[in-house]
Amino acid sequence: xxxxxxxxxxxxxxxxxxxxxxxxxxxxxxxxxxxxxxxxxxxxxxxxxxxxxxxxxxxxxxxxxxxxxxxxxxxxxxxxxxxxxxxxxxxxxxxxxxxxxxxxxxxxxxxxxxxxxxxxxxxxxxxxxxxxxxxxxxxxxxxxxxxxxxxxxxxxxxxxxxxxxxxxxxxxxxxxxxxxxxxxxxxxxxxxxxxxxxxxxxxxxxxxxxxxxxxxxxxxxxxxxxxxxxxxxxxxxxxxx
Numbered sequence: 383x384x385x386x387x388x389x390x391x392x393x394x395x396x397x398x399x400x401x402x403x404x405x406x407x408x409x410x411x412x413x414x415x416x417x418x419x420x421x422x423x424x425x426x427x428x429x430x431x432x433x434x435x436x437x438x439x440x441x442x443x444x445x446x447x448x449x450x451x452x453x454x455x456x457x458x459x460x461x462x463x464x465x466x467x468x469x470x471x472x473x474x475x476x477x478x479x480x481x482x483x484x485x486x487x488x489x490x491x492x493x494x495x496x497x498x499x500x501x502x503x504x505x506x507x508x509x510x511x512x513x514x515x516x517x518x519x520x521x522x523x524x525x526x527x528x529x530x531x532x533x534x535x536x537x538x539x540x541x542x543x544x545x546x547x548x549x550x551x552x553x554x555x556x557x558x559x560x561x562x563x564x565x566x567x568x569x570x571x572x573x574x575x576x577x578x579x580x581x582x583x584x585x586x587x588x589x590x591x592x593x594x595x596x597x598x599x600x601x602x603x604x605x606x607x608x609x610x611x612x613x614x615x616x617x618x619x620x621x622x623x
Contacts, residue, residue, distance in 0.1 A: 395460055396547035402455045403540050407564065410447035414440040430510040437508050438520055441528040449531035452539040460543065467542035468593035469534065480586035480595040485602065488579070492606045496614060500571065505611035506618075513612060513620045521608065529601045536561055536580075537587040537596040545588070554584045579603075 413419065423435045456462050464470070495501050508521060536557060544553040561580035565573045583596035612618050 392547060396544050398455060398459060399540055399543035402451050403535065403560070406447050406451040406535070410444050413447065414443040419443075434508045434510050434517065438524055441524040444528050445531050448535050452535050456539060462543065464538075467534070467538040468587055468591065469538055470592050472590075472592060472594055474590055477586075477590045477592060477595050480582075480590060481598055484579075484582050484586065484595070484599050488599065488603060489606070491575070492603065492610065495571070496610050500569075501607075502611055502615050504569070504572075504607075506608035508608075511618050513618065515622050518620070518622075522605065525601060525604045525608075529604060530597055533583075533593050533597040533600055537583055537593045541584060541587060550588060554581070554588065557584050 419439055420432075420436055423432045423439065426432075427435050456464065456467065506521075508517065510517060513521075540560070541553055541557045544556060547553075548556065558577065558580040562573060562576050565576040579599075583599060586595040586599075587593055612620065
């Protein structure tokens with residue numbers, strides 16, 4: 383069986399979106415996990431503070447390399463409007479229904495998972511034993527911005543651009559496949575959970591026309607994982623004074 387290798391102009395936007403995602407994620411992953419970043423933090427700080435600084439720097443690297451390329455390509459190459467990619471006001475109660483529906487499933491799963499020893503081996507991602515107000519604020523704000531960029535990349539830019547080229551279900555399946563693959567380094571349980579979660583967030587985005595369900599659910603999971611682990615682990619404590 384032979385297939386045509388002819389190029390169609392219909393492929394252009396999807397190819398640009400996928401190339402932007404691939405190159406941006408490539409740069410993010412290898413810079414955020416580089417020995418250079420860790421060595422820099424080890425020289426300036428020590429022990430737990432160095433590890434915390436690495437995590438915060440990794441999110442900053444993600445904000446730059448996951449978000450900036452997609453934003454620039456949207457503005458200068460694809461000529462999409464950000465509202466076409468889900469960055470728009472909430473104009474339907476469906477967003478609330480999706481958010482409550484997904485949360486009703488996810489929150490009990492997080493608390494159930496928090497009873498397992500592997501939960502405390504992973505969360506909180508910052509392994510500092512004593513958390514002060516500065517660290518709590520830095521962790522929360524960095525999650526807020528990082529996940530906003532992350533969800534714009536996946537459920538906004540990547541999903542929004544490929545919908546027109548592939549159609550709804552192929553675009554969703556491509557999105558979920560990539561979403562699952564980028565979670566592989568975080569272990570079997572997290573990767574497995576990203577499959578139904580990624581599918582649900584894509585469906586919510588397509589149905590509501592905005593990324594806010596995906597963003598708020600993802601942010602809730604990240605903060606719950608960190609702070610449930612922080613509160614439940616007898617080896618960690620919060621000191622606000």
